Amino acid sequence: MAKILVVDDSSTVRDEVAGFLRKNGLDVDTAVDGKDGLAKLRSNPGVKLVVSDVNMPNMDGLTMVEKIRSELANTAVNVVMLTTESSPAMKERGKAAGVRGWIVKPFKGEAVLETFRKLAG
């Protein structure tokens, strides 16, 4: 069962992030938007870390986090946003929803690998 779920509407980003994490020995699943991410978390509650974009169609990343905490009542999973957004207001909303960390794209895998391992452990 995957320990990390990468949620992004961009196949380029999904391939890049998931490919990097798999290459480094981590179990990874992917989802194409917040709705898909929520469904995958529902069917796999063993996920320890969600790495998610913010701006996505159907359901944005922050709404997904709010629903993870409320609808799924899952307060254990760590969520890190990987996004182009860097406004303080957006980060505040993320914090309030229970987001654990924030990365402004582009993704630099080596810089975050060890932290991801801990959060997924």
Place this chain on the structure above:
Amino acid sequence: MNANKPVSKLLLLESDTARAEAIAQIGAAQDCACVPVRREALSAALKTHYDLGGVLLGEDFGGSREAAAAVAVALEAERPELPIILRRASSGSSDDLPEPLRRVPCGSWFESEPETLTSALEAHVFSHDYPDPLVDGITDMTLGRLRGLFPDLEVNWDTPGIVRDRIIFGEVLTLIPIETGWCRGWLLMQTEEMPLIELLPPRSGRDEASDFRDVNGVLAELTNLVWGAFRNRYLGNASAADEAGWGRAQVQVPLLINHRRRYLSFGSDNPQLCIKYRLTCPNTGREVVIDQRFVFSLGWSREGFDETAAQAAAAAVEEQASGELELF
């Protein structure tokens, strides 16, 4: 000059004083303030006049075409963002010019046809329409994103320019709305499919070769990254923007795309800021061009752009920090 229009400052590199005065008059009529500079003072002038909008270079500046060519090379190295407009003595072929005078200037004009200078100024002096710091910011953030997406390729860019055409370049294009208090319109990125496919790195965990889907994905992601960087730098706090009404639905006009004629209209004739980026493989020499346009077709207020030098410096620092994990 029109007191209500922004003035662009141009370096005027001509050896003949009378000719320089005549050119300066034509420039003034186009809201360009020409600053004559002698060859030996050029280096100092480039450092002093950081707010230049371009350079008018005579093909014999410094005494010969070869001397002028050396100046073009020096300008390209020191201030690559500046559009250089070359004065030609006659409207004959450019084949007999030294290579740098054919390659470096983004436009040329002919002394016997002063109207060609007017056209060149309109086409190439982008600071008339868009302030230099904005253009610098856009190129900085785009170059950073391109280098992140294509770490193994050399990334260069051509001098920005103004276009008003409605012709689709290349084969793949993306569009994403840009909405701020001072500009409204579109960011457009376009390129050609096969040259980009040939430069895409193999995807990890996948054996098959890259195809058009990868081109679509990469161009879309590049657009998303530049759009996000633009918003973060120039829109700032999203909630403040909403309070100011920027985030609310406003007037829209339909885009018109005629596939058969490769025609794309944004509904207004506002000048489009056009920047071409060149990605080159250092091993094979293969190259692809990515054409970026900012089309503020729905609204533009030059006065609304008020980024200070300090804010620009802070944005550059923030650029460096992107990709780092901020834990809450």
